[in-house]
Amino acid sequence: MxxxxxxxxxxxxxxxxxxxxxxxxxxxxxxxxxxxxxxxxxxxxxxxxxxxxxxxxxxxxxxxxxxxxxxxxxxxxxxxxxxxxxxxxxxxxxxxxxxxxxxxxxxxxxxxxxxxxxxxxxxxxxxxxxxxxxxxxxxxxxxxxxxxxxxxxxxxxxxxxxxxxxxxxxRRMPGSPATLRMLPGLYWHRITEDAGKHFLADTWKVAPEADRIGYRFRGGQKLAFVDRKPPFGAGSDPSNIVDACYPYGSIQVPGGTEPIVLHRDAVSGGGYFMVGTVISADMDLIGQLQPHMPAQFVAVDMAAALKARKDQDALAASVRAALA
Amino acid sequence: MKTRYSFGGDEHIFVECDEEMSLQAFFKGLSITNGVRDSRIKGVTEICPANASFQIKFNPDEIAPDDLLAELKRIEETASKSVASLKTRIIEIPVLYNDPWTHETLMRFRERHQDPSSTDIEYAARINNLGTVDNFIKAHSGAPWFVSMVGFVAGLPFLYQMAERAKQIEVPKYLRPRTDTPKLTVGHGGCFGCIYSVRGAGGYQMFGVTPMPIYDPTQTISYLKDFMVLFRPGDIVKWKPIDREEYDQTVAAVEAGKFQPRIRDVSFALDEFEKDIDGYNRKLQEALYGH
Structure with a gap:
């Protein structure tokens, strides 16, 4: 066959x-x-x-x-x-x-x-x-x-x-705007408190550069950085870090302008700071976003992330039961 | 050097050993990740060492995130007492500097560069106060380089120059990343060198190409039959400048299955290296070229 x-x-x-x-x-x-x-x-x-x-x-x-x-x-x-x-x-x-x-x-x-x-x-x-x-x-x-x-x-x-x-x-599909729950962290401290608020309050739109490596978003306000002296090896841009690992779902914002959420074919590391990570339960939703669709990042804590993961597992179990 | 822990969503712990790059930070990460591997912690699925940081991927259904965090901190305490040394390899990588392929590519993306009127290697020579391109090539290929991370794309090594900080080459990345980089480009961004294992996007300055593949998903190249990726963290690289004739011969030899890279087993001890960098590098070279 x-x-x-x-x-x-x-x-x-x-x-x-x-x-x-x-x-x-x-x-x-x-x-x-x-x-x-x-x-x-x-x-x-x-x-x-x-x-x-x-x-x-x-x-x-x-x-x-x-x-x-x-x-x-x-x-x-x-x-x-x-x-x-x-x-x-x-x-x-x-x-x-x-x-x-x-x-x-x-x-x-x-x-x-x-x-x-x-x-x-x-x-x-x-x-x-x-x-x-x-x-x-x-x-x-x-x-x-x-x-x-x-x-x-x-x-x-x-x-x-x-x-x-x-x-x-x-059948789980994203709403409009799509809600992507994220755990702030990694290099969240690099942006100002005000920038953090904007990042979560703004409605972003999926950019045309959205593929299996990562989904780019635009339309929100540019993030302002906390001042610093660039660490040796990082590069001079305030969004640079010494090249490090990128978690799946991590949200990097090169130059502070357009967030990119890494997905299944992620580059495994690089030199851009990340504001946090989309939780595992919401990764599937990203795969169903078209360019120009609105999306919003919602900050959650670890307890909420684990609860969402359990809900996703329960959905998978229901699918198995329905099709057994 | 203060270790900083952060959760990357519900499946990763990201650990920054130091904000700035140094071999001390690399070895701190290496000893902790080795400790994590040896501990065989249930629920840990991937251990990824990086330059001055590392990342652990885990399954939170098998271990609670806070429990894993506590376990890592415990391992960090033990690991901090370990000696920064390893048994590794030194690998010679031939490089055709100023090659026609990266030249064609860098000309196509000139408007994304800091200095559209010169080439990447001329720019790097100038801002590192090396005067001429020839001097730059001498500096670039003089001291060996330490593989402090493998990643970005499949099998790409990040290379840290084994020289005192004042002598290390530093260049910014392109203003905007290119959408194309020739396969096997020798690049540089920040303080890191790299070899692009596959063709694709990239932001590092481009200095040359190597004829020696470092990633082969078909596993047909003689020295990549056992595993498709050549490099692992801790490997040491020595560049060898070659001319176009040797480049073409090497490409042909690789295709004919006759090319054997020059690789020797060596050990590396950070404290001895730091006591006498030039002397230590000479010994590494002797190990590579001696009999």
């Missing part, structure tokens, strides 16, 4: 839940930016949660199947069509040899996830099938899909039935 890529869409990549363990040498986690959406798609078609699927950004691909399978499309609302006939998102459907999956225009969110029973069976590299394009690692030849590619699909141990749907209440 294989998938023939007729047209690749804007930037379609093979992703599973990621490649932990190599961040210390600059190889990031990778994996689905909206991990819960990929999990749901996999469970809908009877796969393990961690099976590799396709992450579609803004614009869908056109794909042909060479054998029968069960397919599901979740995440952002990019309506699927099979041989030109509409299919529901978040609902499994059957495909047979020669069927062509295509997509309508994006209606909501930013990233859709395509799961196929058996999973995309590209080689496992350092424990994962996820694509890390910057390092030309994993996925299909270390890159986004191109027309003419043929993707191997694994044999399904148990194929999910067609027509299964995930209840709407179990």
């Amino acid at each position: 294989a998938i023939k890529v007729h047209s690749p869409g804007l930037s379609t990549t093979v992703q599973d839940l990621g490649r932990p363990g190599y961040y210390h040498i600059g190889i990031p986690l990778s994996g689905a930016m909206d991990s819960e959406a990929l999990r749901s798609a996999n469970l809908l078609v009877g796969n393990d949660e961690n099976a590799a699927g396709l992450e579609v950004v803004f614009m869908g691909p056109e794909l042909e199947f060479t054998a029968s399978a069960t397919v599901a499309v979740t995440g952002g609302e990019i309506p699927p069509k099979l041989n030109g006939e509409p299919r529901e998102t978040w609902t499994s459907f059957a495909v047979k040899a020669g069927d062509v999956l295509s997509f309508d225009f994006l209606k909501a969110g930013a990233r859709a996830y395509i799961a196929v029973s058996g999973g995309i069976d590209v080689p496992v590299v350092l424990g994962s099938r996820s694509t890390y394009t910057l390092g030309a690692l994993g996925g299909h030849q270390g890159r986004k899909l191109a027309a003419g590619d043929e993707l191997p699909v694994g044999s399904a141990s148990k194929s999910g039935a067609a027509g299964r749907t995930l209840p709407v209440s179990l």
Whole structure:
């Protein structure tokens, strides 16, 4: 069984839940930016949660199947069509040899996830099938899909039935403005108290430079810095630090102007100060933000971050129960 | 040197050993991260040493953030008594300074540079009071460099010049980062040198290129078959200026699977290094080139 890529869409990549363990040498986690959406798609078609699927950004691909399978499309609302006939998102459907999956225009969110029973069976590299394009690692030849590619699909141990749907209440999407909860810290002390207030009060907008490495935001006021003598090795700009590690979700603000939240293909370190870190429970939401969408950073403490994490785990458990 | 701890969200603890860069700060981080590794703390998933800081990634479902924080502080106390030394390697990296590829790139991004009328290496020579580009190359390739961090992108080494602070090369980063940097560019920003392991965005000044790949996700290059990343923190690098002819020969040798980098095992002790920097560097060079 294989998938023939007729047209690749804007930037379609093979992703599973990621490649932990190599961040210390600059190889990031990778994996689905909206991990819960990929999990749901996999469970809908009877796969393990961690099976590799396709992450579609803004614009869908056109794909042909060479054998029968069960397919599901979740995440952002990019309506699927099979041989030109509409299919529901978040609902499994059957495909047979020669069927062509295509997509309508994006209606909501930013990233859709395509799961196929058996999973995309590209080689496992350092424990994962996820694509890390910057390092030309994993996925299909270390890159986004191109027309003419043929993707191997694994044999399904148990194929999910067609027509299964995930209840709407179990599909998590960002609101408008998107609320991104963050734990202030890291180098928060570098900005003035007033700047900290503005950062949290301002409504930011997703900038066009938003990808798997990081999401850039603009439109808020420039942050003012606390005066200092530059530490040796840091560089002269007040936003510079001696190059250090960047947490996933960390919010750096080069020059104090445009915050960048690092995501699944994060650069692992660098020389810009960070005001804090988006909590783990809200990372999936970032993957569903389109350019120009409004967003607000909301400061929380560790207790609230851990509570949100528990809520997210509870959602995942409910999804599992609903699709068991 | 005051250690500062901060949570990076609910999954990371970020630890700054010192605000400014020094080998003391690096070794403090190294000894604590080694302590963390040896302690095999449940819930710790990644240990990332950096130049003058480090980061621990953890799973808060397995260890409470405050418990891990307390554990790290306990390890810091023990680690502070350890000797700053390590068994490591010295690696020779050939460099074609003033190469045509970084030159083409830096000309494309001139408007993002502090000094659009000169090249990166001319600018660096001038602001470091080295007069000529030749003098700059001598200074850059004279003393060895210490790998104080691996990261940014896959396998990229941050390099700290093993010279007294007054002699260390310092340059600002580009005013605005470039969207392109040739693969294997030898760069510099702040006090750090680097080798860009892959083509991509970058803000460091560009001085040359090496013909020697340092990252190979296909693991086909002879010396990267065992692992796709060459560098690890603590490695020592010695630049070797080469001309275009040797560059082309080396590229061909790498492609033919015949290139063997010059790598020797050495040990490094910070206190002895600081007592006599020039003498210590000479000994390292002897280890690299002696028999």
